[in-house]
Amino acid sequence: MDFQITNHNYFIADVLHRAGGKRPLLPNYQLVIIDEAHKFLQAARSMYGSELVDSEIPALAGEIHAIIPDKPSGGVNAHRLAKKLRGQSEKLFQRLIANIPEDQASDDEAKRFSAVMDGEAGHHLKCIAGTSMDIGEAIAGSYVQPLFRERKARALWRLGLLAERVAGLRKHSRLIYWLEKRTEGEVKTTALSAIPKDLDERLHRDLWSKGIPIILTSGTLSASGDFFRAKSTLGLNLMPRGRVADVSMASPFDYMRNTLLYTSERAPFPNNKDKRYITAIADEIVRLVRASHGHAAVLFTSYNVMGQVYALVKKRGLSFPLFRLERGGTGAIERFKKSGNGILFASGALWEGIDIPGDALSLLIIVKLPFPVPDPIGDYERSLCGDMETYKARAIVPDMLVKLKQGFGRLIRSETDTGVCAILDSRAGESGSYRSRVLAALPDCNVTDCVGDVQAFMAAKKPAKFFELDGK
Incomplete structure (x- = not known):
């Protein structure tokens, strides 16, 4: 018997690959045990969702300035486009932060703030997606010094991912948006995040309904022995009656x-x-x-x-x-x-x-x-x-x-x-x-x-x- 051990995020990435008809990341399995299952919802939100961090585009624009020659490629100046991309990112986050309701902005306990996707914010997202693709086309065939070739390939990959994620963030009616302010050491960032409103249905479709036995274990998955909340957020309540069983075990501690x-x-x-x-x-x-x-x-x-x-x-x-x-x-x-x-x-x-x-x-x-x-x-x-x-x-x-x-x-x-x-x-x-x-x-x-x-x-x-x- 073979055992595969992985984290929640990589397992869900494999689930998404299989659901999208892509090559699986893990060999086929016949049984899944999800330990620390109280953290699985957060992992699912991360993997099914999208986010754009305010520091991400300025860093990418800086990389383009560093590796691409000043000479325009095919009449298109990648540096000018990179500057435009950075400017649109700054305007997007300025608009989103300005749109935070005053009562939320002053709440010390708040971790997620409403992200109001009005017409101006939507316009900036559209420009970011389009400019990302324009830069990719501009630098794809451009000459770079040999020591920069690997960095150029990575920049092209990042531009493609950026355009794809931002396009996904523009699906306003299907998403729940929020702004999240983060602190890591001395570095403070703001992230625009979104998850699909039908995450429970997607987990049911992509994972629970596939006929593979799955065991979820955790010391804190239920509230007073009631698993209703966990089942509803994870989409387990969409399974046919009798297909989901739950049990609570006593702690070994006295x-x-x-x-x-x-x-x-x-x-x-x-x-x-x-x-x-x-x-x-x-x-x-x-x-x-x-x-x-x-x-x-x-x-x-x-x-x-x-x-x-x-x-x-x-x-x-x-x-x-x-x-x-x-x-x-x-x-x-x-x-x-x-x-x-x-x-x-x-x-x-x-x-x-x-x-x-x-x-x-x-x-x-x-x-x-x-x-x-x-x-x-x-x-x-x-x-x-x-x-x-x-x-x-x-x-x-x-x-x-x-x-x-x-x-x-x-x-x-x-x-x-x-x-x-x-x-x-x-x-x-x-x-x-x-x-x-x-x-x-x-x-x-x-x-x-x-x-x-x-x-x-x-x-x-x-x-x-x-x-x-x-x-x-």
Whole structure:
């Protein structure tokens, strides 16, 4: 028996090749196991979708200026066309950014912004597609120095891909558009992205309906054992009755013995614009990290709120080292691990995929329930649901519970780990509107609203060296 191992994106690329009548990228297979299946939808959106980054065309234009001689080719000046291409790209993104609704532009939690494809934006896309092809024709037969021939071939390939992608982005009625602002280190970019509105139908047609057995596995694919959300977004609900089965397996970890869940009765209703709320959260964090003797990570849904709370906690003069995970960075995580008893303030990446086993992370504080931030994809899904209550039940709450489970999963990484998860959102409190849903989604464990119980739990579960450094 032969096994093939690949990532989600390459597997979907093979699916697309087969669906388009192209040569497969993978040898034929008789069974597929998709691990980490909660990430498969994002991979499908990436592979079935299109994007144009604002830095892409200027870089391509610069490459053309570098390798093509100044002399016009056949009466066409490739340099002038490259300058025009760059100008159209700049005008496109200027227009799209100007079209972002004011309430979205000022929202710190927003990751995707509405991309309004009006007539002016559509005109710039058309010009980019046409100019890309014109440049390709102009330089295809042009002379370049021998050392530039490989770069010229690559530039022609990039021009062809650019024209193809931009042509796809012009299919306005079939796509969901958004703008995405990204930060990688010191580099900030803006991307125009789009996915097909019928992605679920395409996955059903290209993958699920082909008769090949497929197993999807994940620790966070369901919301309280309900797979409806995953099935509907992936198109599995389009399969005939009886062709899809689901099962939930118990975790091997002993959460009842090794985990304590703390829900706050002190924190007010979440309001990121209320200074009293920010102060109350900082106060609660200080109480908890003193009870746990550091060894804590504080998870936020907003970088802005994280910065305000971090500043307040820093003024309290705790003995434990404080670390702040910036957008796009990872260095703070390694410094936190090495500290042994530090406090890590984080958002973004720490919600999933980060492994910190052992006592370094013994208290996980989730400041706010991770409800999805409104974005163009959600707006389109809401339009299909008809009313807000249906959309909340089918999408908003299930997505929140899945992400909550992912965040909770950062705490216990092995059978010997012990720790406390604290949720500071009043909606998960004793009389909170989401308490029953939250408790049903998380593993069974003892629940308290008393900081003294947190301190007693740590005293009972941790070795003496855990308490060597005390907080002030």
